[in-house]
Amino acid sequence: MTHPIRAHSPSTLSTSVTRQRGFSLFEMIVYILAASILFSAAFNRYRDFPGEAERANFQAILAQLNAAINLQMMNAIAGGTFNQMGGLNGANPMEFMLNTPSNYVGAFSGVDESTLPRRIWYYNQGVGELVYLANDASDLYLVQNGQRVPTSRISFRVTNIVGRGQGGSLTWQGLVLAPVLPFEWQQVPLELASGAAQ
Numbered sequence: 001m002t003h004p005i006r007a008h009s010p011s012t013l014s015t016s017v018t019r020q021r022g023f024s025l026f027e028m029i030v031y032i033l034a035a036s037i038l039f040s041a042a043f044n045r046y047r048d049f050p051g052e053a054e055r056a057n058f059q060a061i062l063a064q065l066n067a068a069i070n071l072q073m074m075n076a077i078a079g080g081t082f083n084q085m086g087g088l089n090g091a092n093p094m095e096f097m098l099n100t101p102s103n104y105v106g107a108f109s110g111v112d113e114s115t116l117p118r119r120i121w122y123y124n125q126g127v128g129e130l131v132y133l134a135n136d137a138s139d140l141y142l143v144q145n146g147q148r149v150p151t152s153r154i155s156f157r158v159t160n161i162v163g164r165g166q167g168g169s170l171t172w173q174g175l176v177l178a179p180v181l182p183f184e185w186q187q188v189p190l191e192l193a194s195g196a197a198q
Helices: 010-018 023-047 050-077 082-088
Strands: 104-107 121-125 129-133 140-144 147-150 153-164 170-179 184-185
Touching: 023 147, 050 170, 050 184, 082 170, 121 184
Parallel strands: 104 121
Antiparallel strands: 121 129, 129 153, 140 147, 140 184, 153 170
């Protein structure tokens, strides 16, 4: 049995070829506009994430430092050597940690902070302070006389707390990592997918 071969007319071939060429100019413009609107919405929604991530990392390391200082204090109390804790005033708190964070760059004396990268911790040996240099400081402030002053630098100092006991004599009350100047790092409200503020 033989099958007859069908001949296609030139108009049928040209129609099938034109359908396989791709997007029309109108379709391409609609695609670009839709992609631009989606990108713009996503960019506005996620632009504050890096600053919030830096703030969260800073707070996590600060909590680890406070835990390390508390452990140092508990060891002194348990060992009966708390009267020797005065020697720790101005000590480098990073030395109390089992592992220093990856963004701790070391101890320096007389360093020019403008030459250092941002988002790092370093210990200033000259004044006995641990310093954090923020990268995204748009919501970071020092609080002085009730006024908020923008800053990109926060410093801390290991300090012994001494108070008056029952007989009026000075007694050791603890060891803390205290900010040299009070600061406030405000949380940026991030929008959830539903559009509600966190």
